[in-house]
Amino acid sequence: MKNKLLLLLSFLIFGVSVAQIGVGNSNPAVNLDARAITGNSAIAFGNTNQTATAAGAGAMKYDDAGKQMYYSDGTNWVSVAATQSTAFIPKVVASGRTTVNQINFGTATVAPPFLKFVFGSVLTNDGNWSTSNNEYTVANNGIYQMSFAGSIDPNQGTSNAATWWVVVGSNRYNVSSLSNTAVSFGGGSISLYLTAGTTIYFGSSHCFGCGGNNTTSTATNTDYYTILPGNTFTITQLGT
Structure with a gap:
């Protein structure tokens, strides 16, 4: 009798050792299956x-x-x-949009004034986008794509020169330019290999040669531009 019990026990142990085991799953599909039908898996x-x-x-x-x-x-x-x-897996590290109007003035006497955009709503932030100065600081060497788009409304009905810029380190990249339009919608993207510590920010410049010294809202023949809410930016790390 003792030998029979030992033999039966050995069969049971062998059966458990080769069976598929489910944890919270009564119908396991692999050796160990913890995919619960409902609840916490x-x-x-x-x-x-x-x-x-x-x-x-x-x-x-x-x-x-x-x-x-x-x-x-x-x-x-x-x-x-x-x-x-080390894999080429795109990862959005920062994104956001403008939430209020920003005003930028044109001028006929100096190079187009540059306005850095303020993004009141930051949708994605890996910790390297500064909400205080609206700049991103690259944390790791790699390939990054910077995308930027939005609307700019001139006060003169149709007015010339709206340029969207992505500023990377000390370099400014023109991603879109429009002229002689009413509400201007533009934007684009660039991809660059960047080193850790490089800064990125976004903005626009306007109306070089409009006529008049248009640096204040009370100047004669003043052209000014409203950067509208809803302008967006995205910085994507593509790989190292």
């Missing part, structure tokens, strides 16, 4: 003192100190975040 990973070799290729851990996930390649613990940063 989260799986928690903790840290380990094991080496990557001892844990074996495919093992995963969460490092409490570095706040990162790691996987074992059989020899080393490899940061999942570091692996992703």
Whole structure:
């Protein structure tokens, strides 16, 4: 009888060892299936003192100190975040839109005045967009795409020269120019390889040669331009 019980127990253990196991799932599709039919399906990973070799290729851990996930390649613990940063995976690091009118004046006597746009609503921020000076500071070397678009309304009905600029470091890039229009909608994008510490901001310039010294709202023949709410910007990290 004892031998029979041991034999039955061994069959049961063998059956469990080869069965598919579900955690909160009564119909597992793989060896270990934690996809709950309803409710919480989260799986928690903790840290380990094991080496990557001892844990074996495919093992995963969460490092409490570095706040990162790691996987074992059989020899080393490899940061999942570091692996992703070398891949060409677009990631929006900052985006926003203007929420109030901004006024910029034209002038006939000096180069077109540049107006940096104030984005009252910041929709995406990886922590490197400053809401105090409306500038982004690049945190990591890589390829970045800067996109910028919106409407500019001249007070003269039709008035010339509206240029949308993306300013990267000490360089200014013209992404759109329109002239002799009423409400002007323009914009564009550029992609550049940038190094950490480079600053990015957005703005426009207007009306060089309109006539009159149009630097104040009371000047003769004053042309001025209203930067409307809803102008948008997006900075996307494309890869390293």
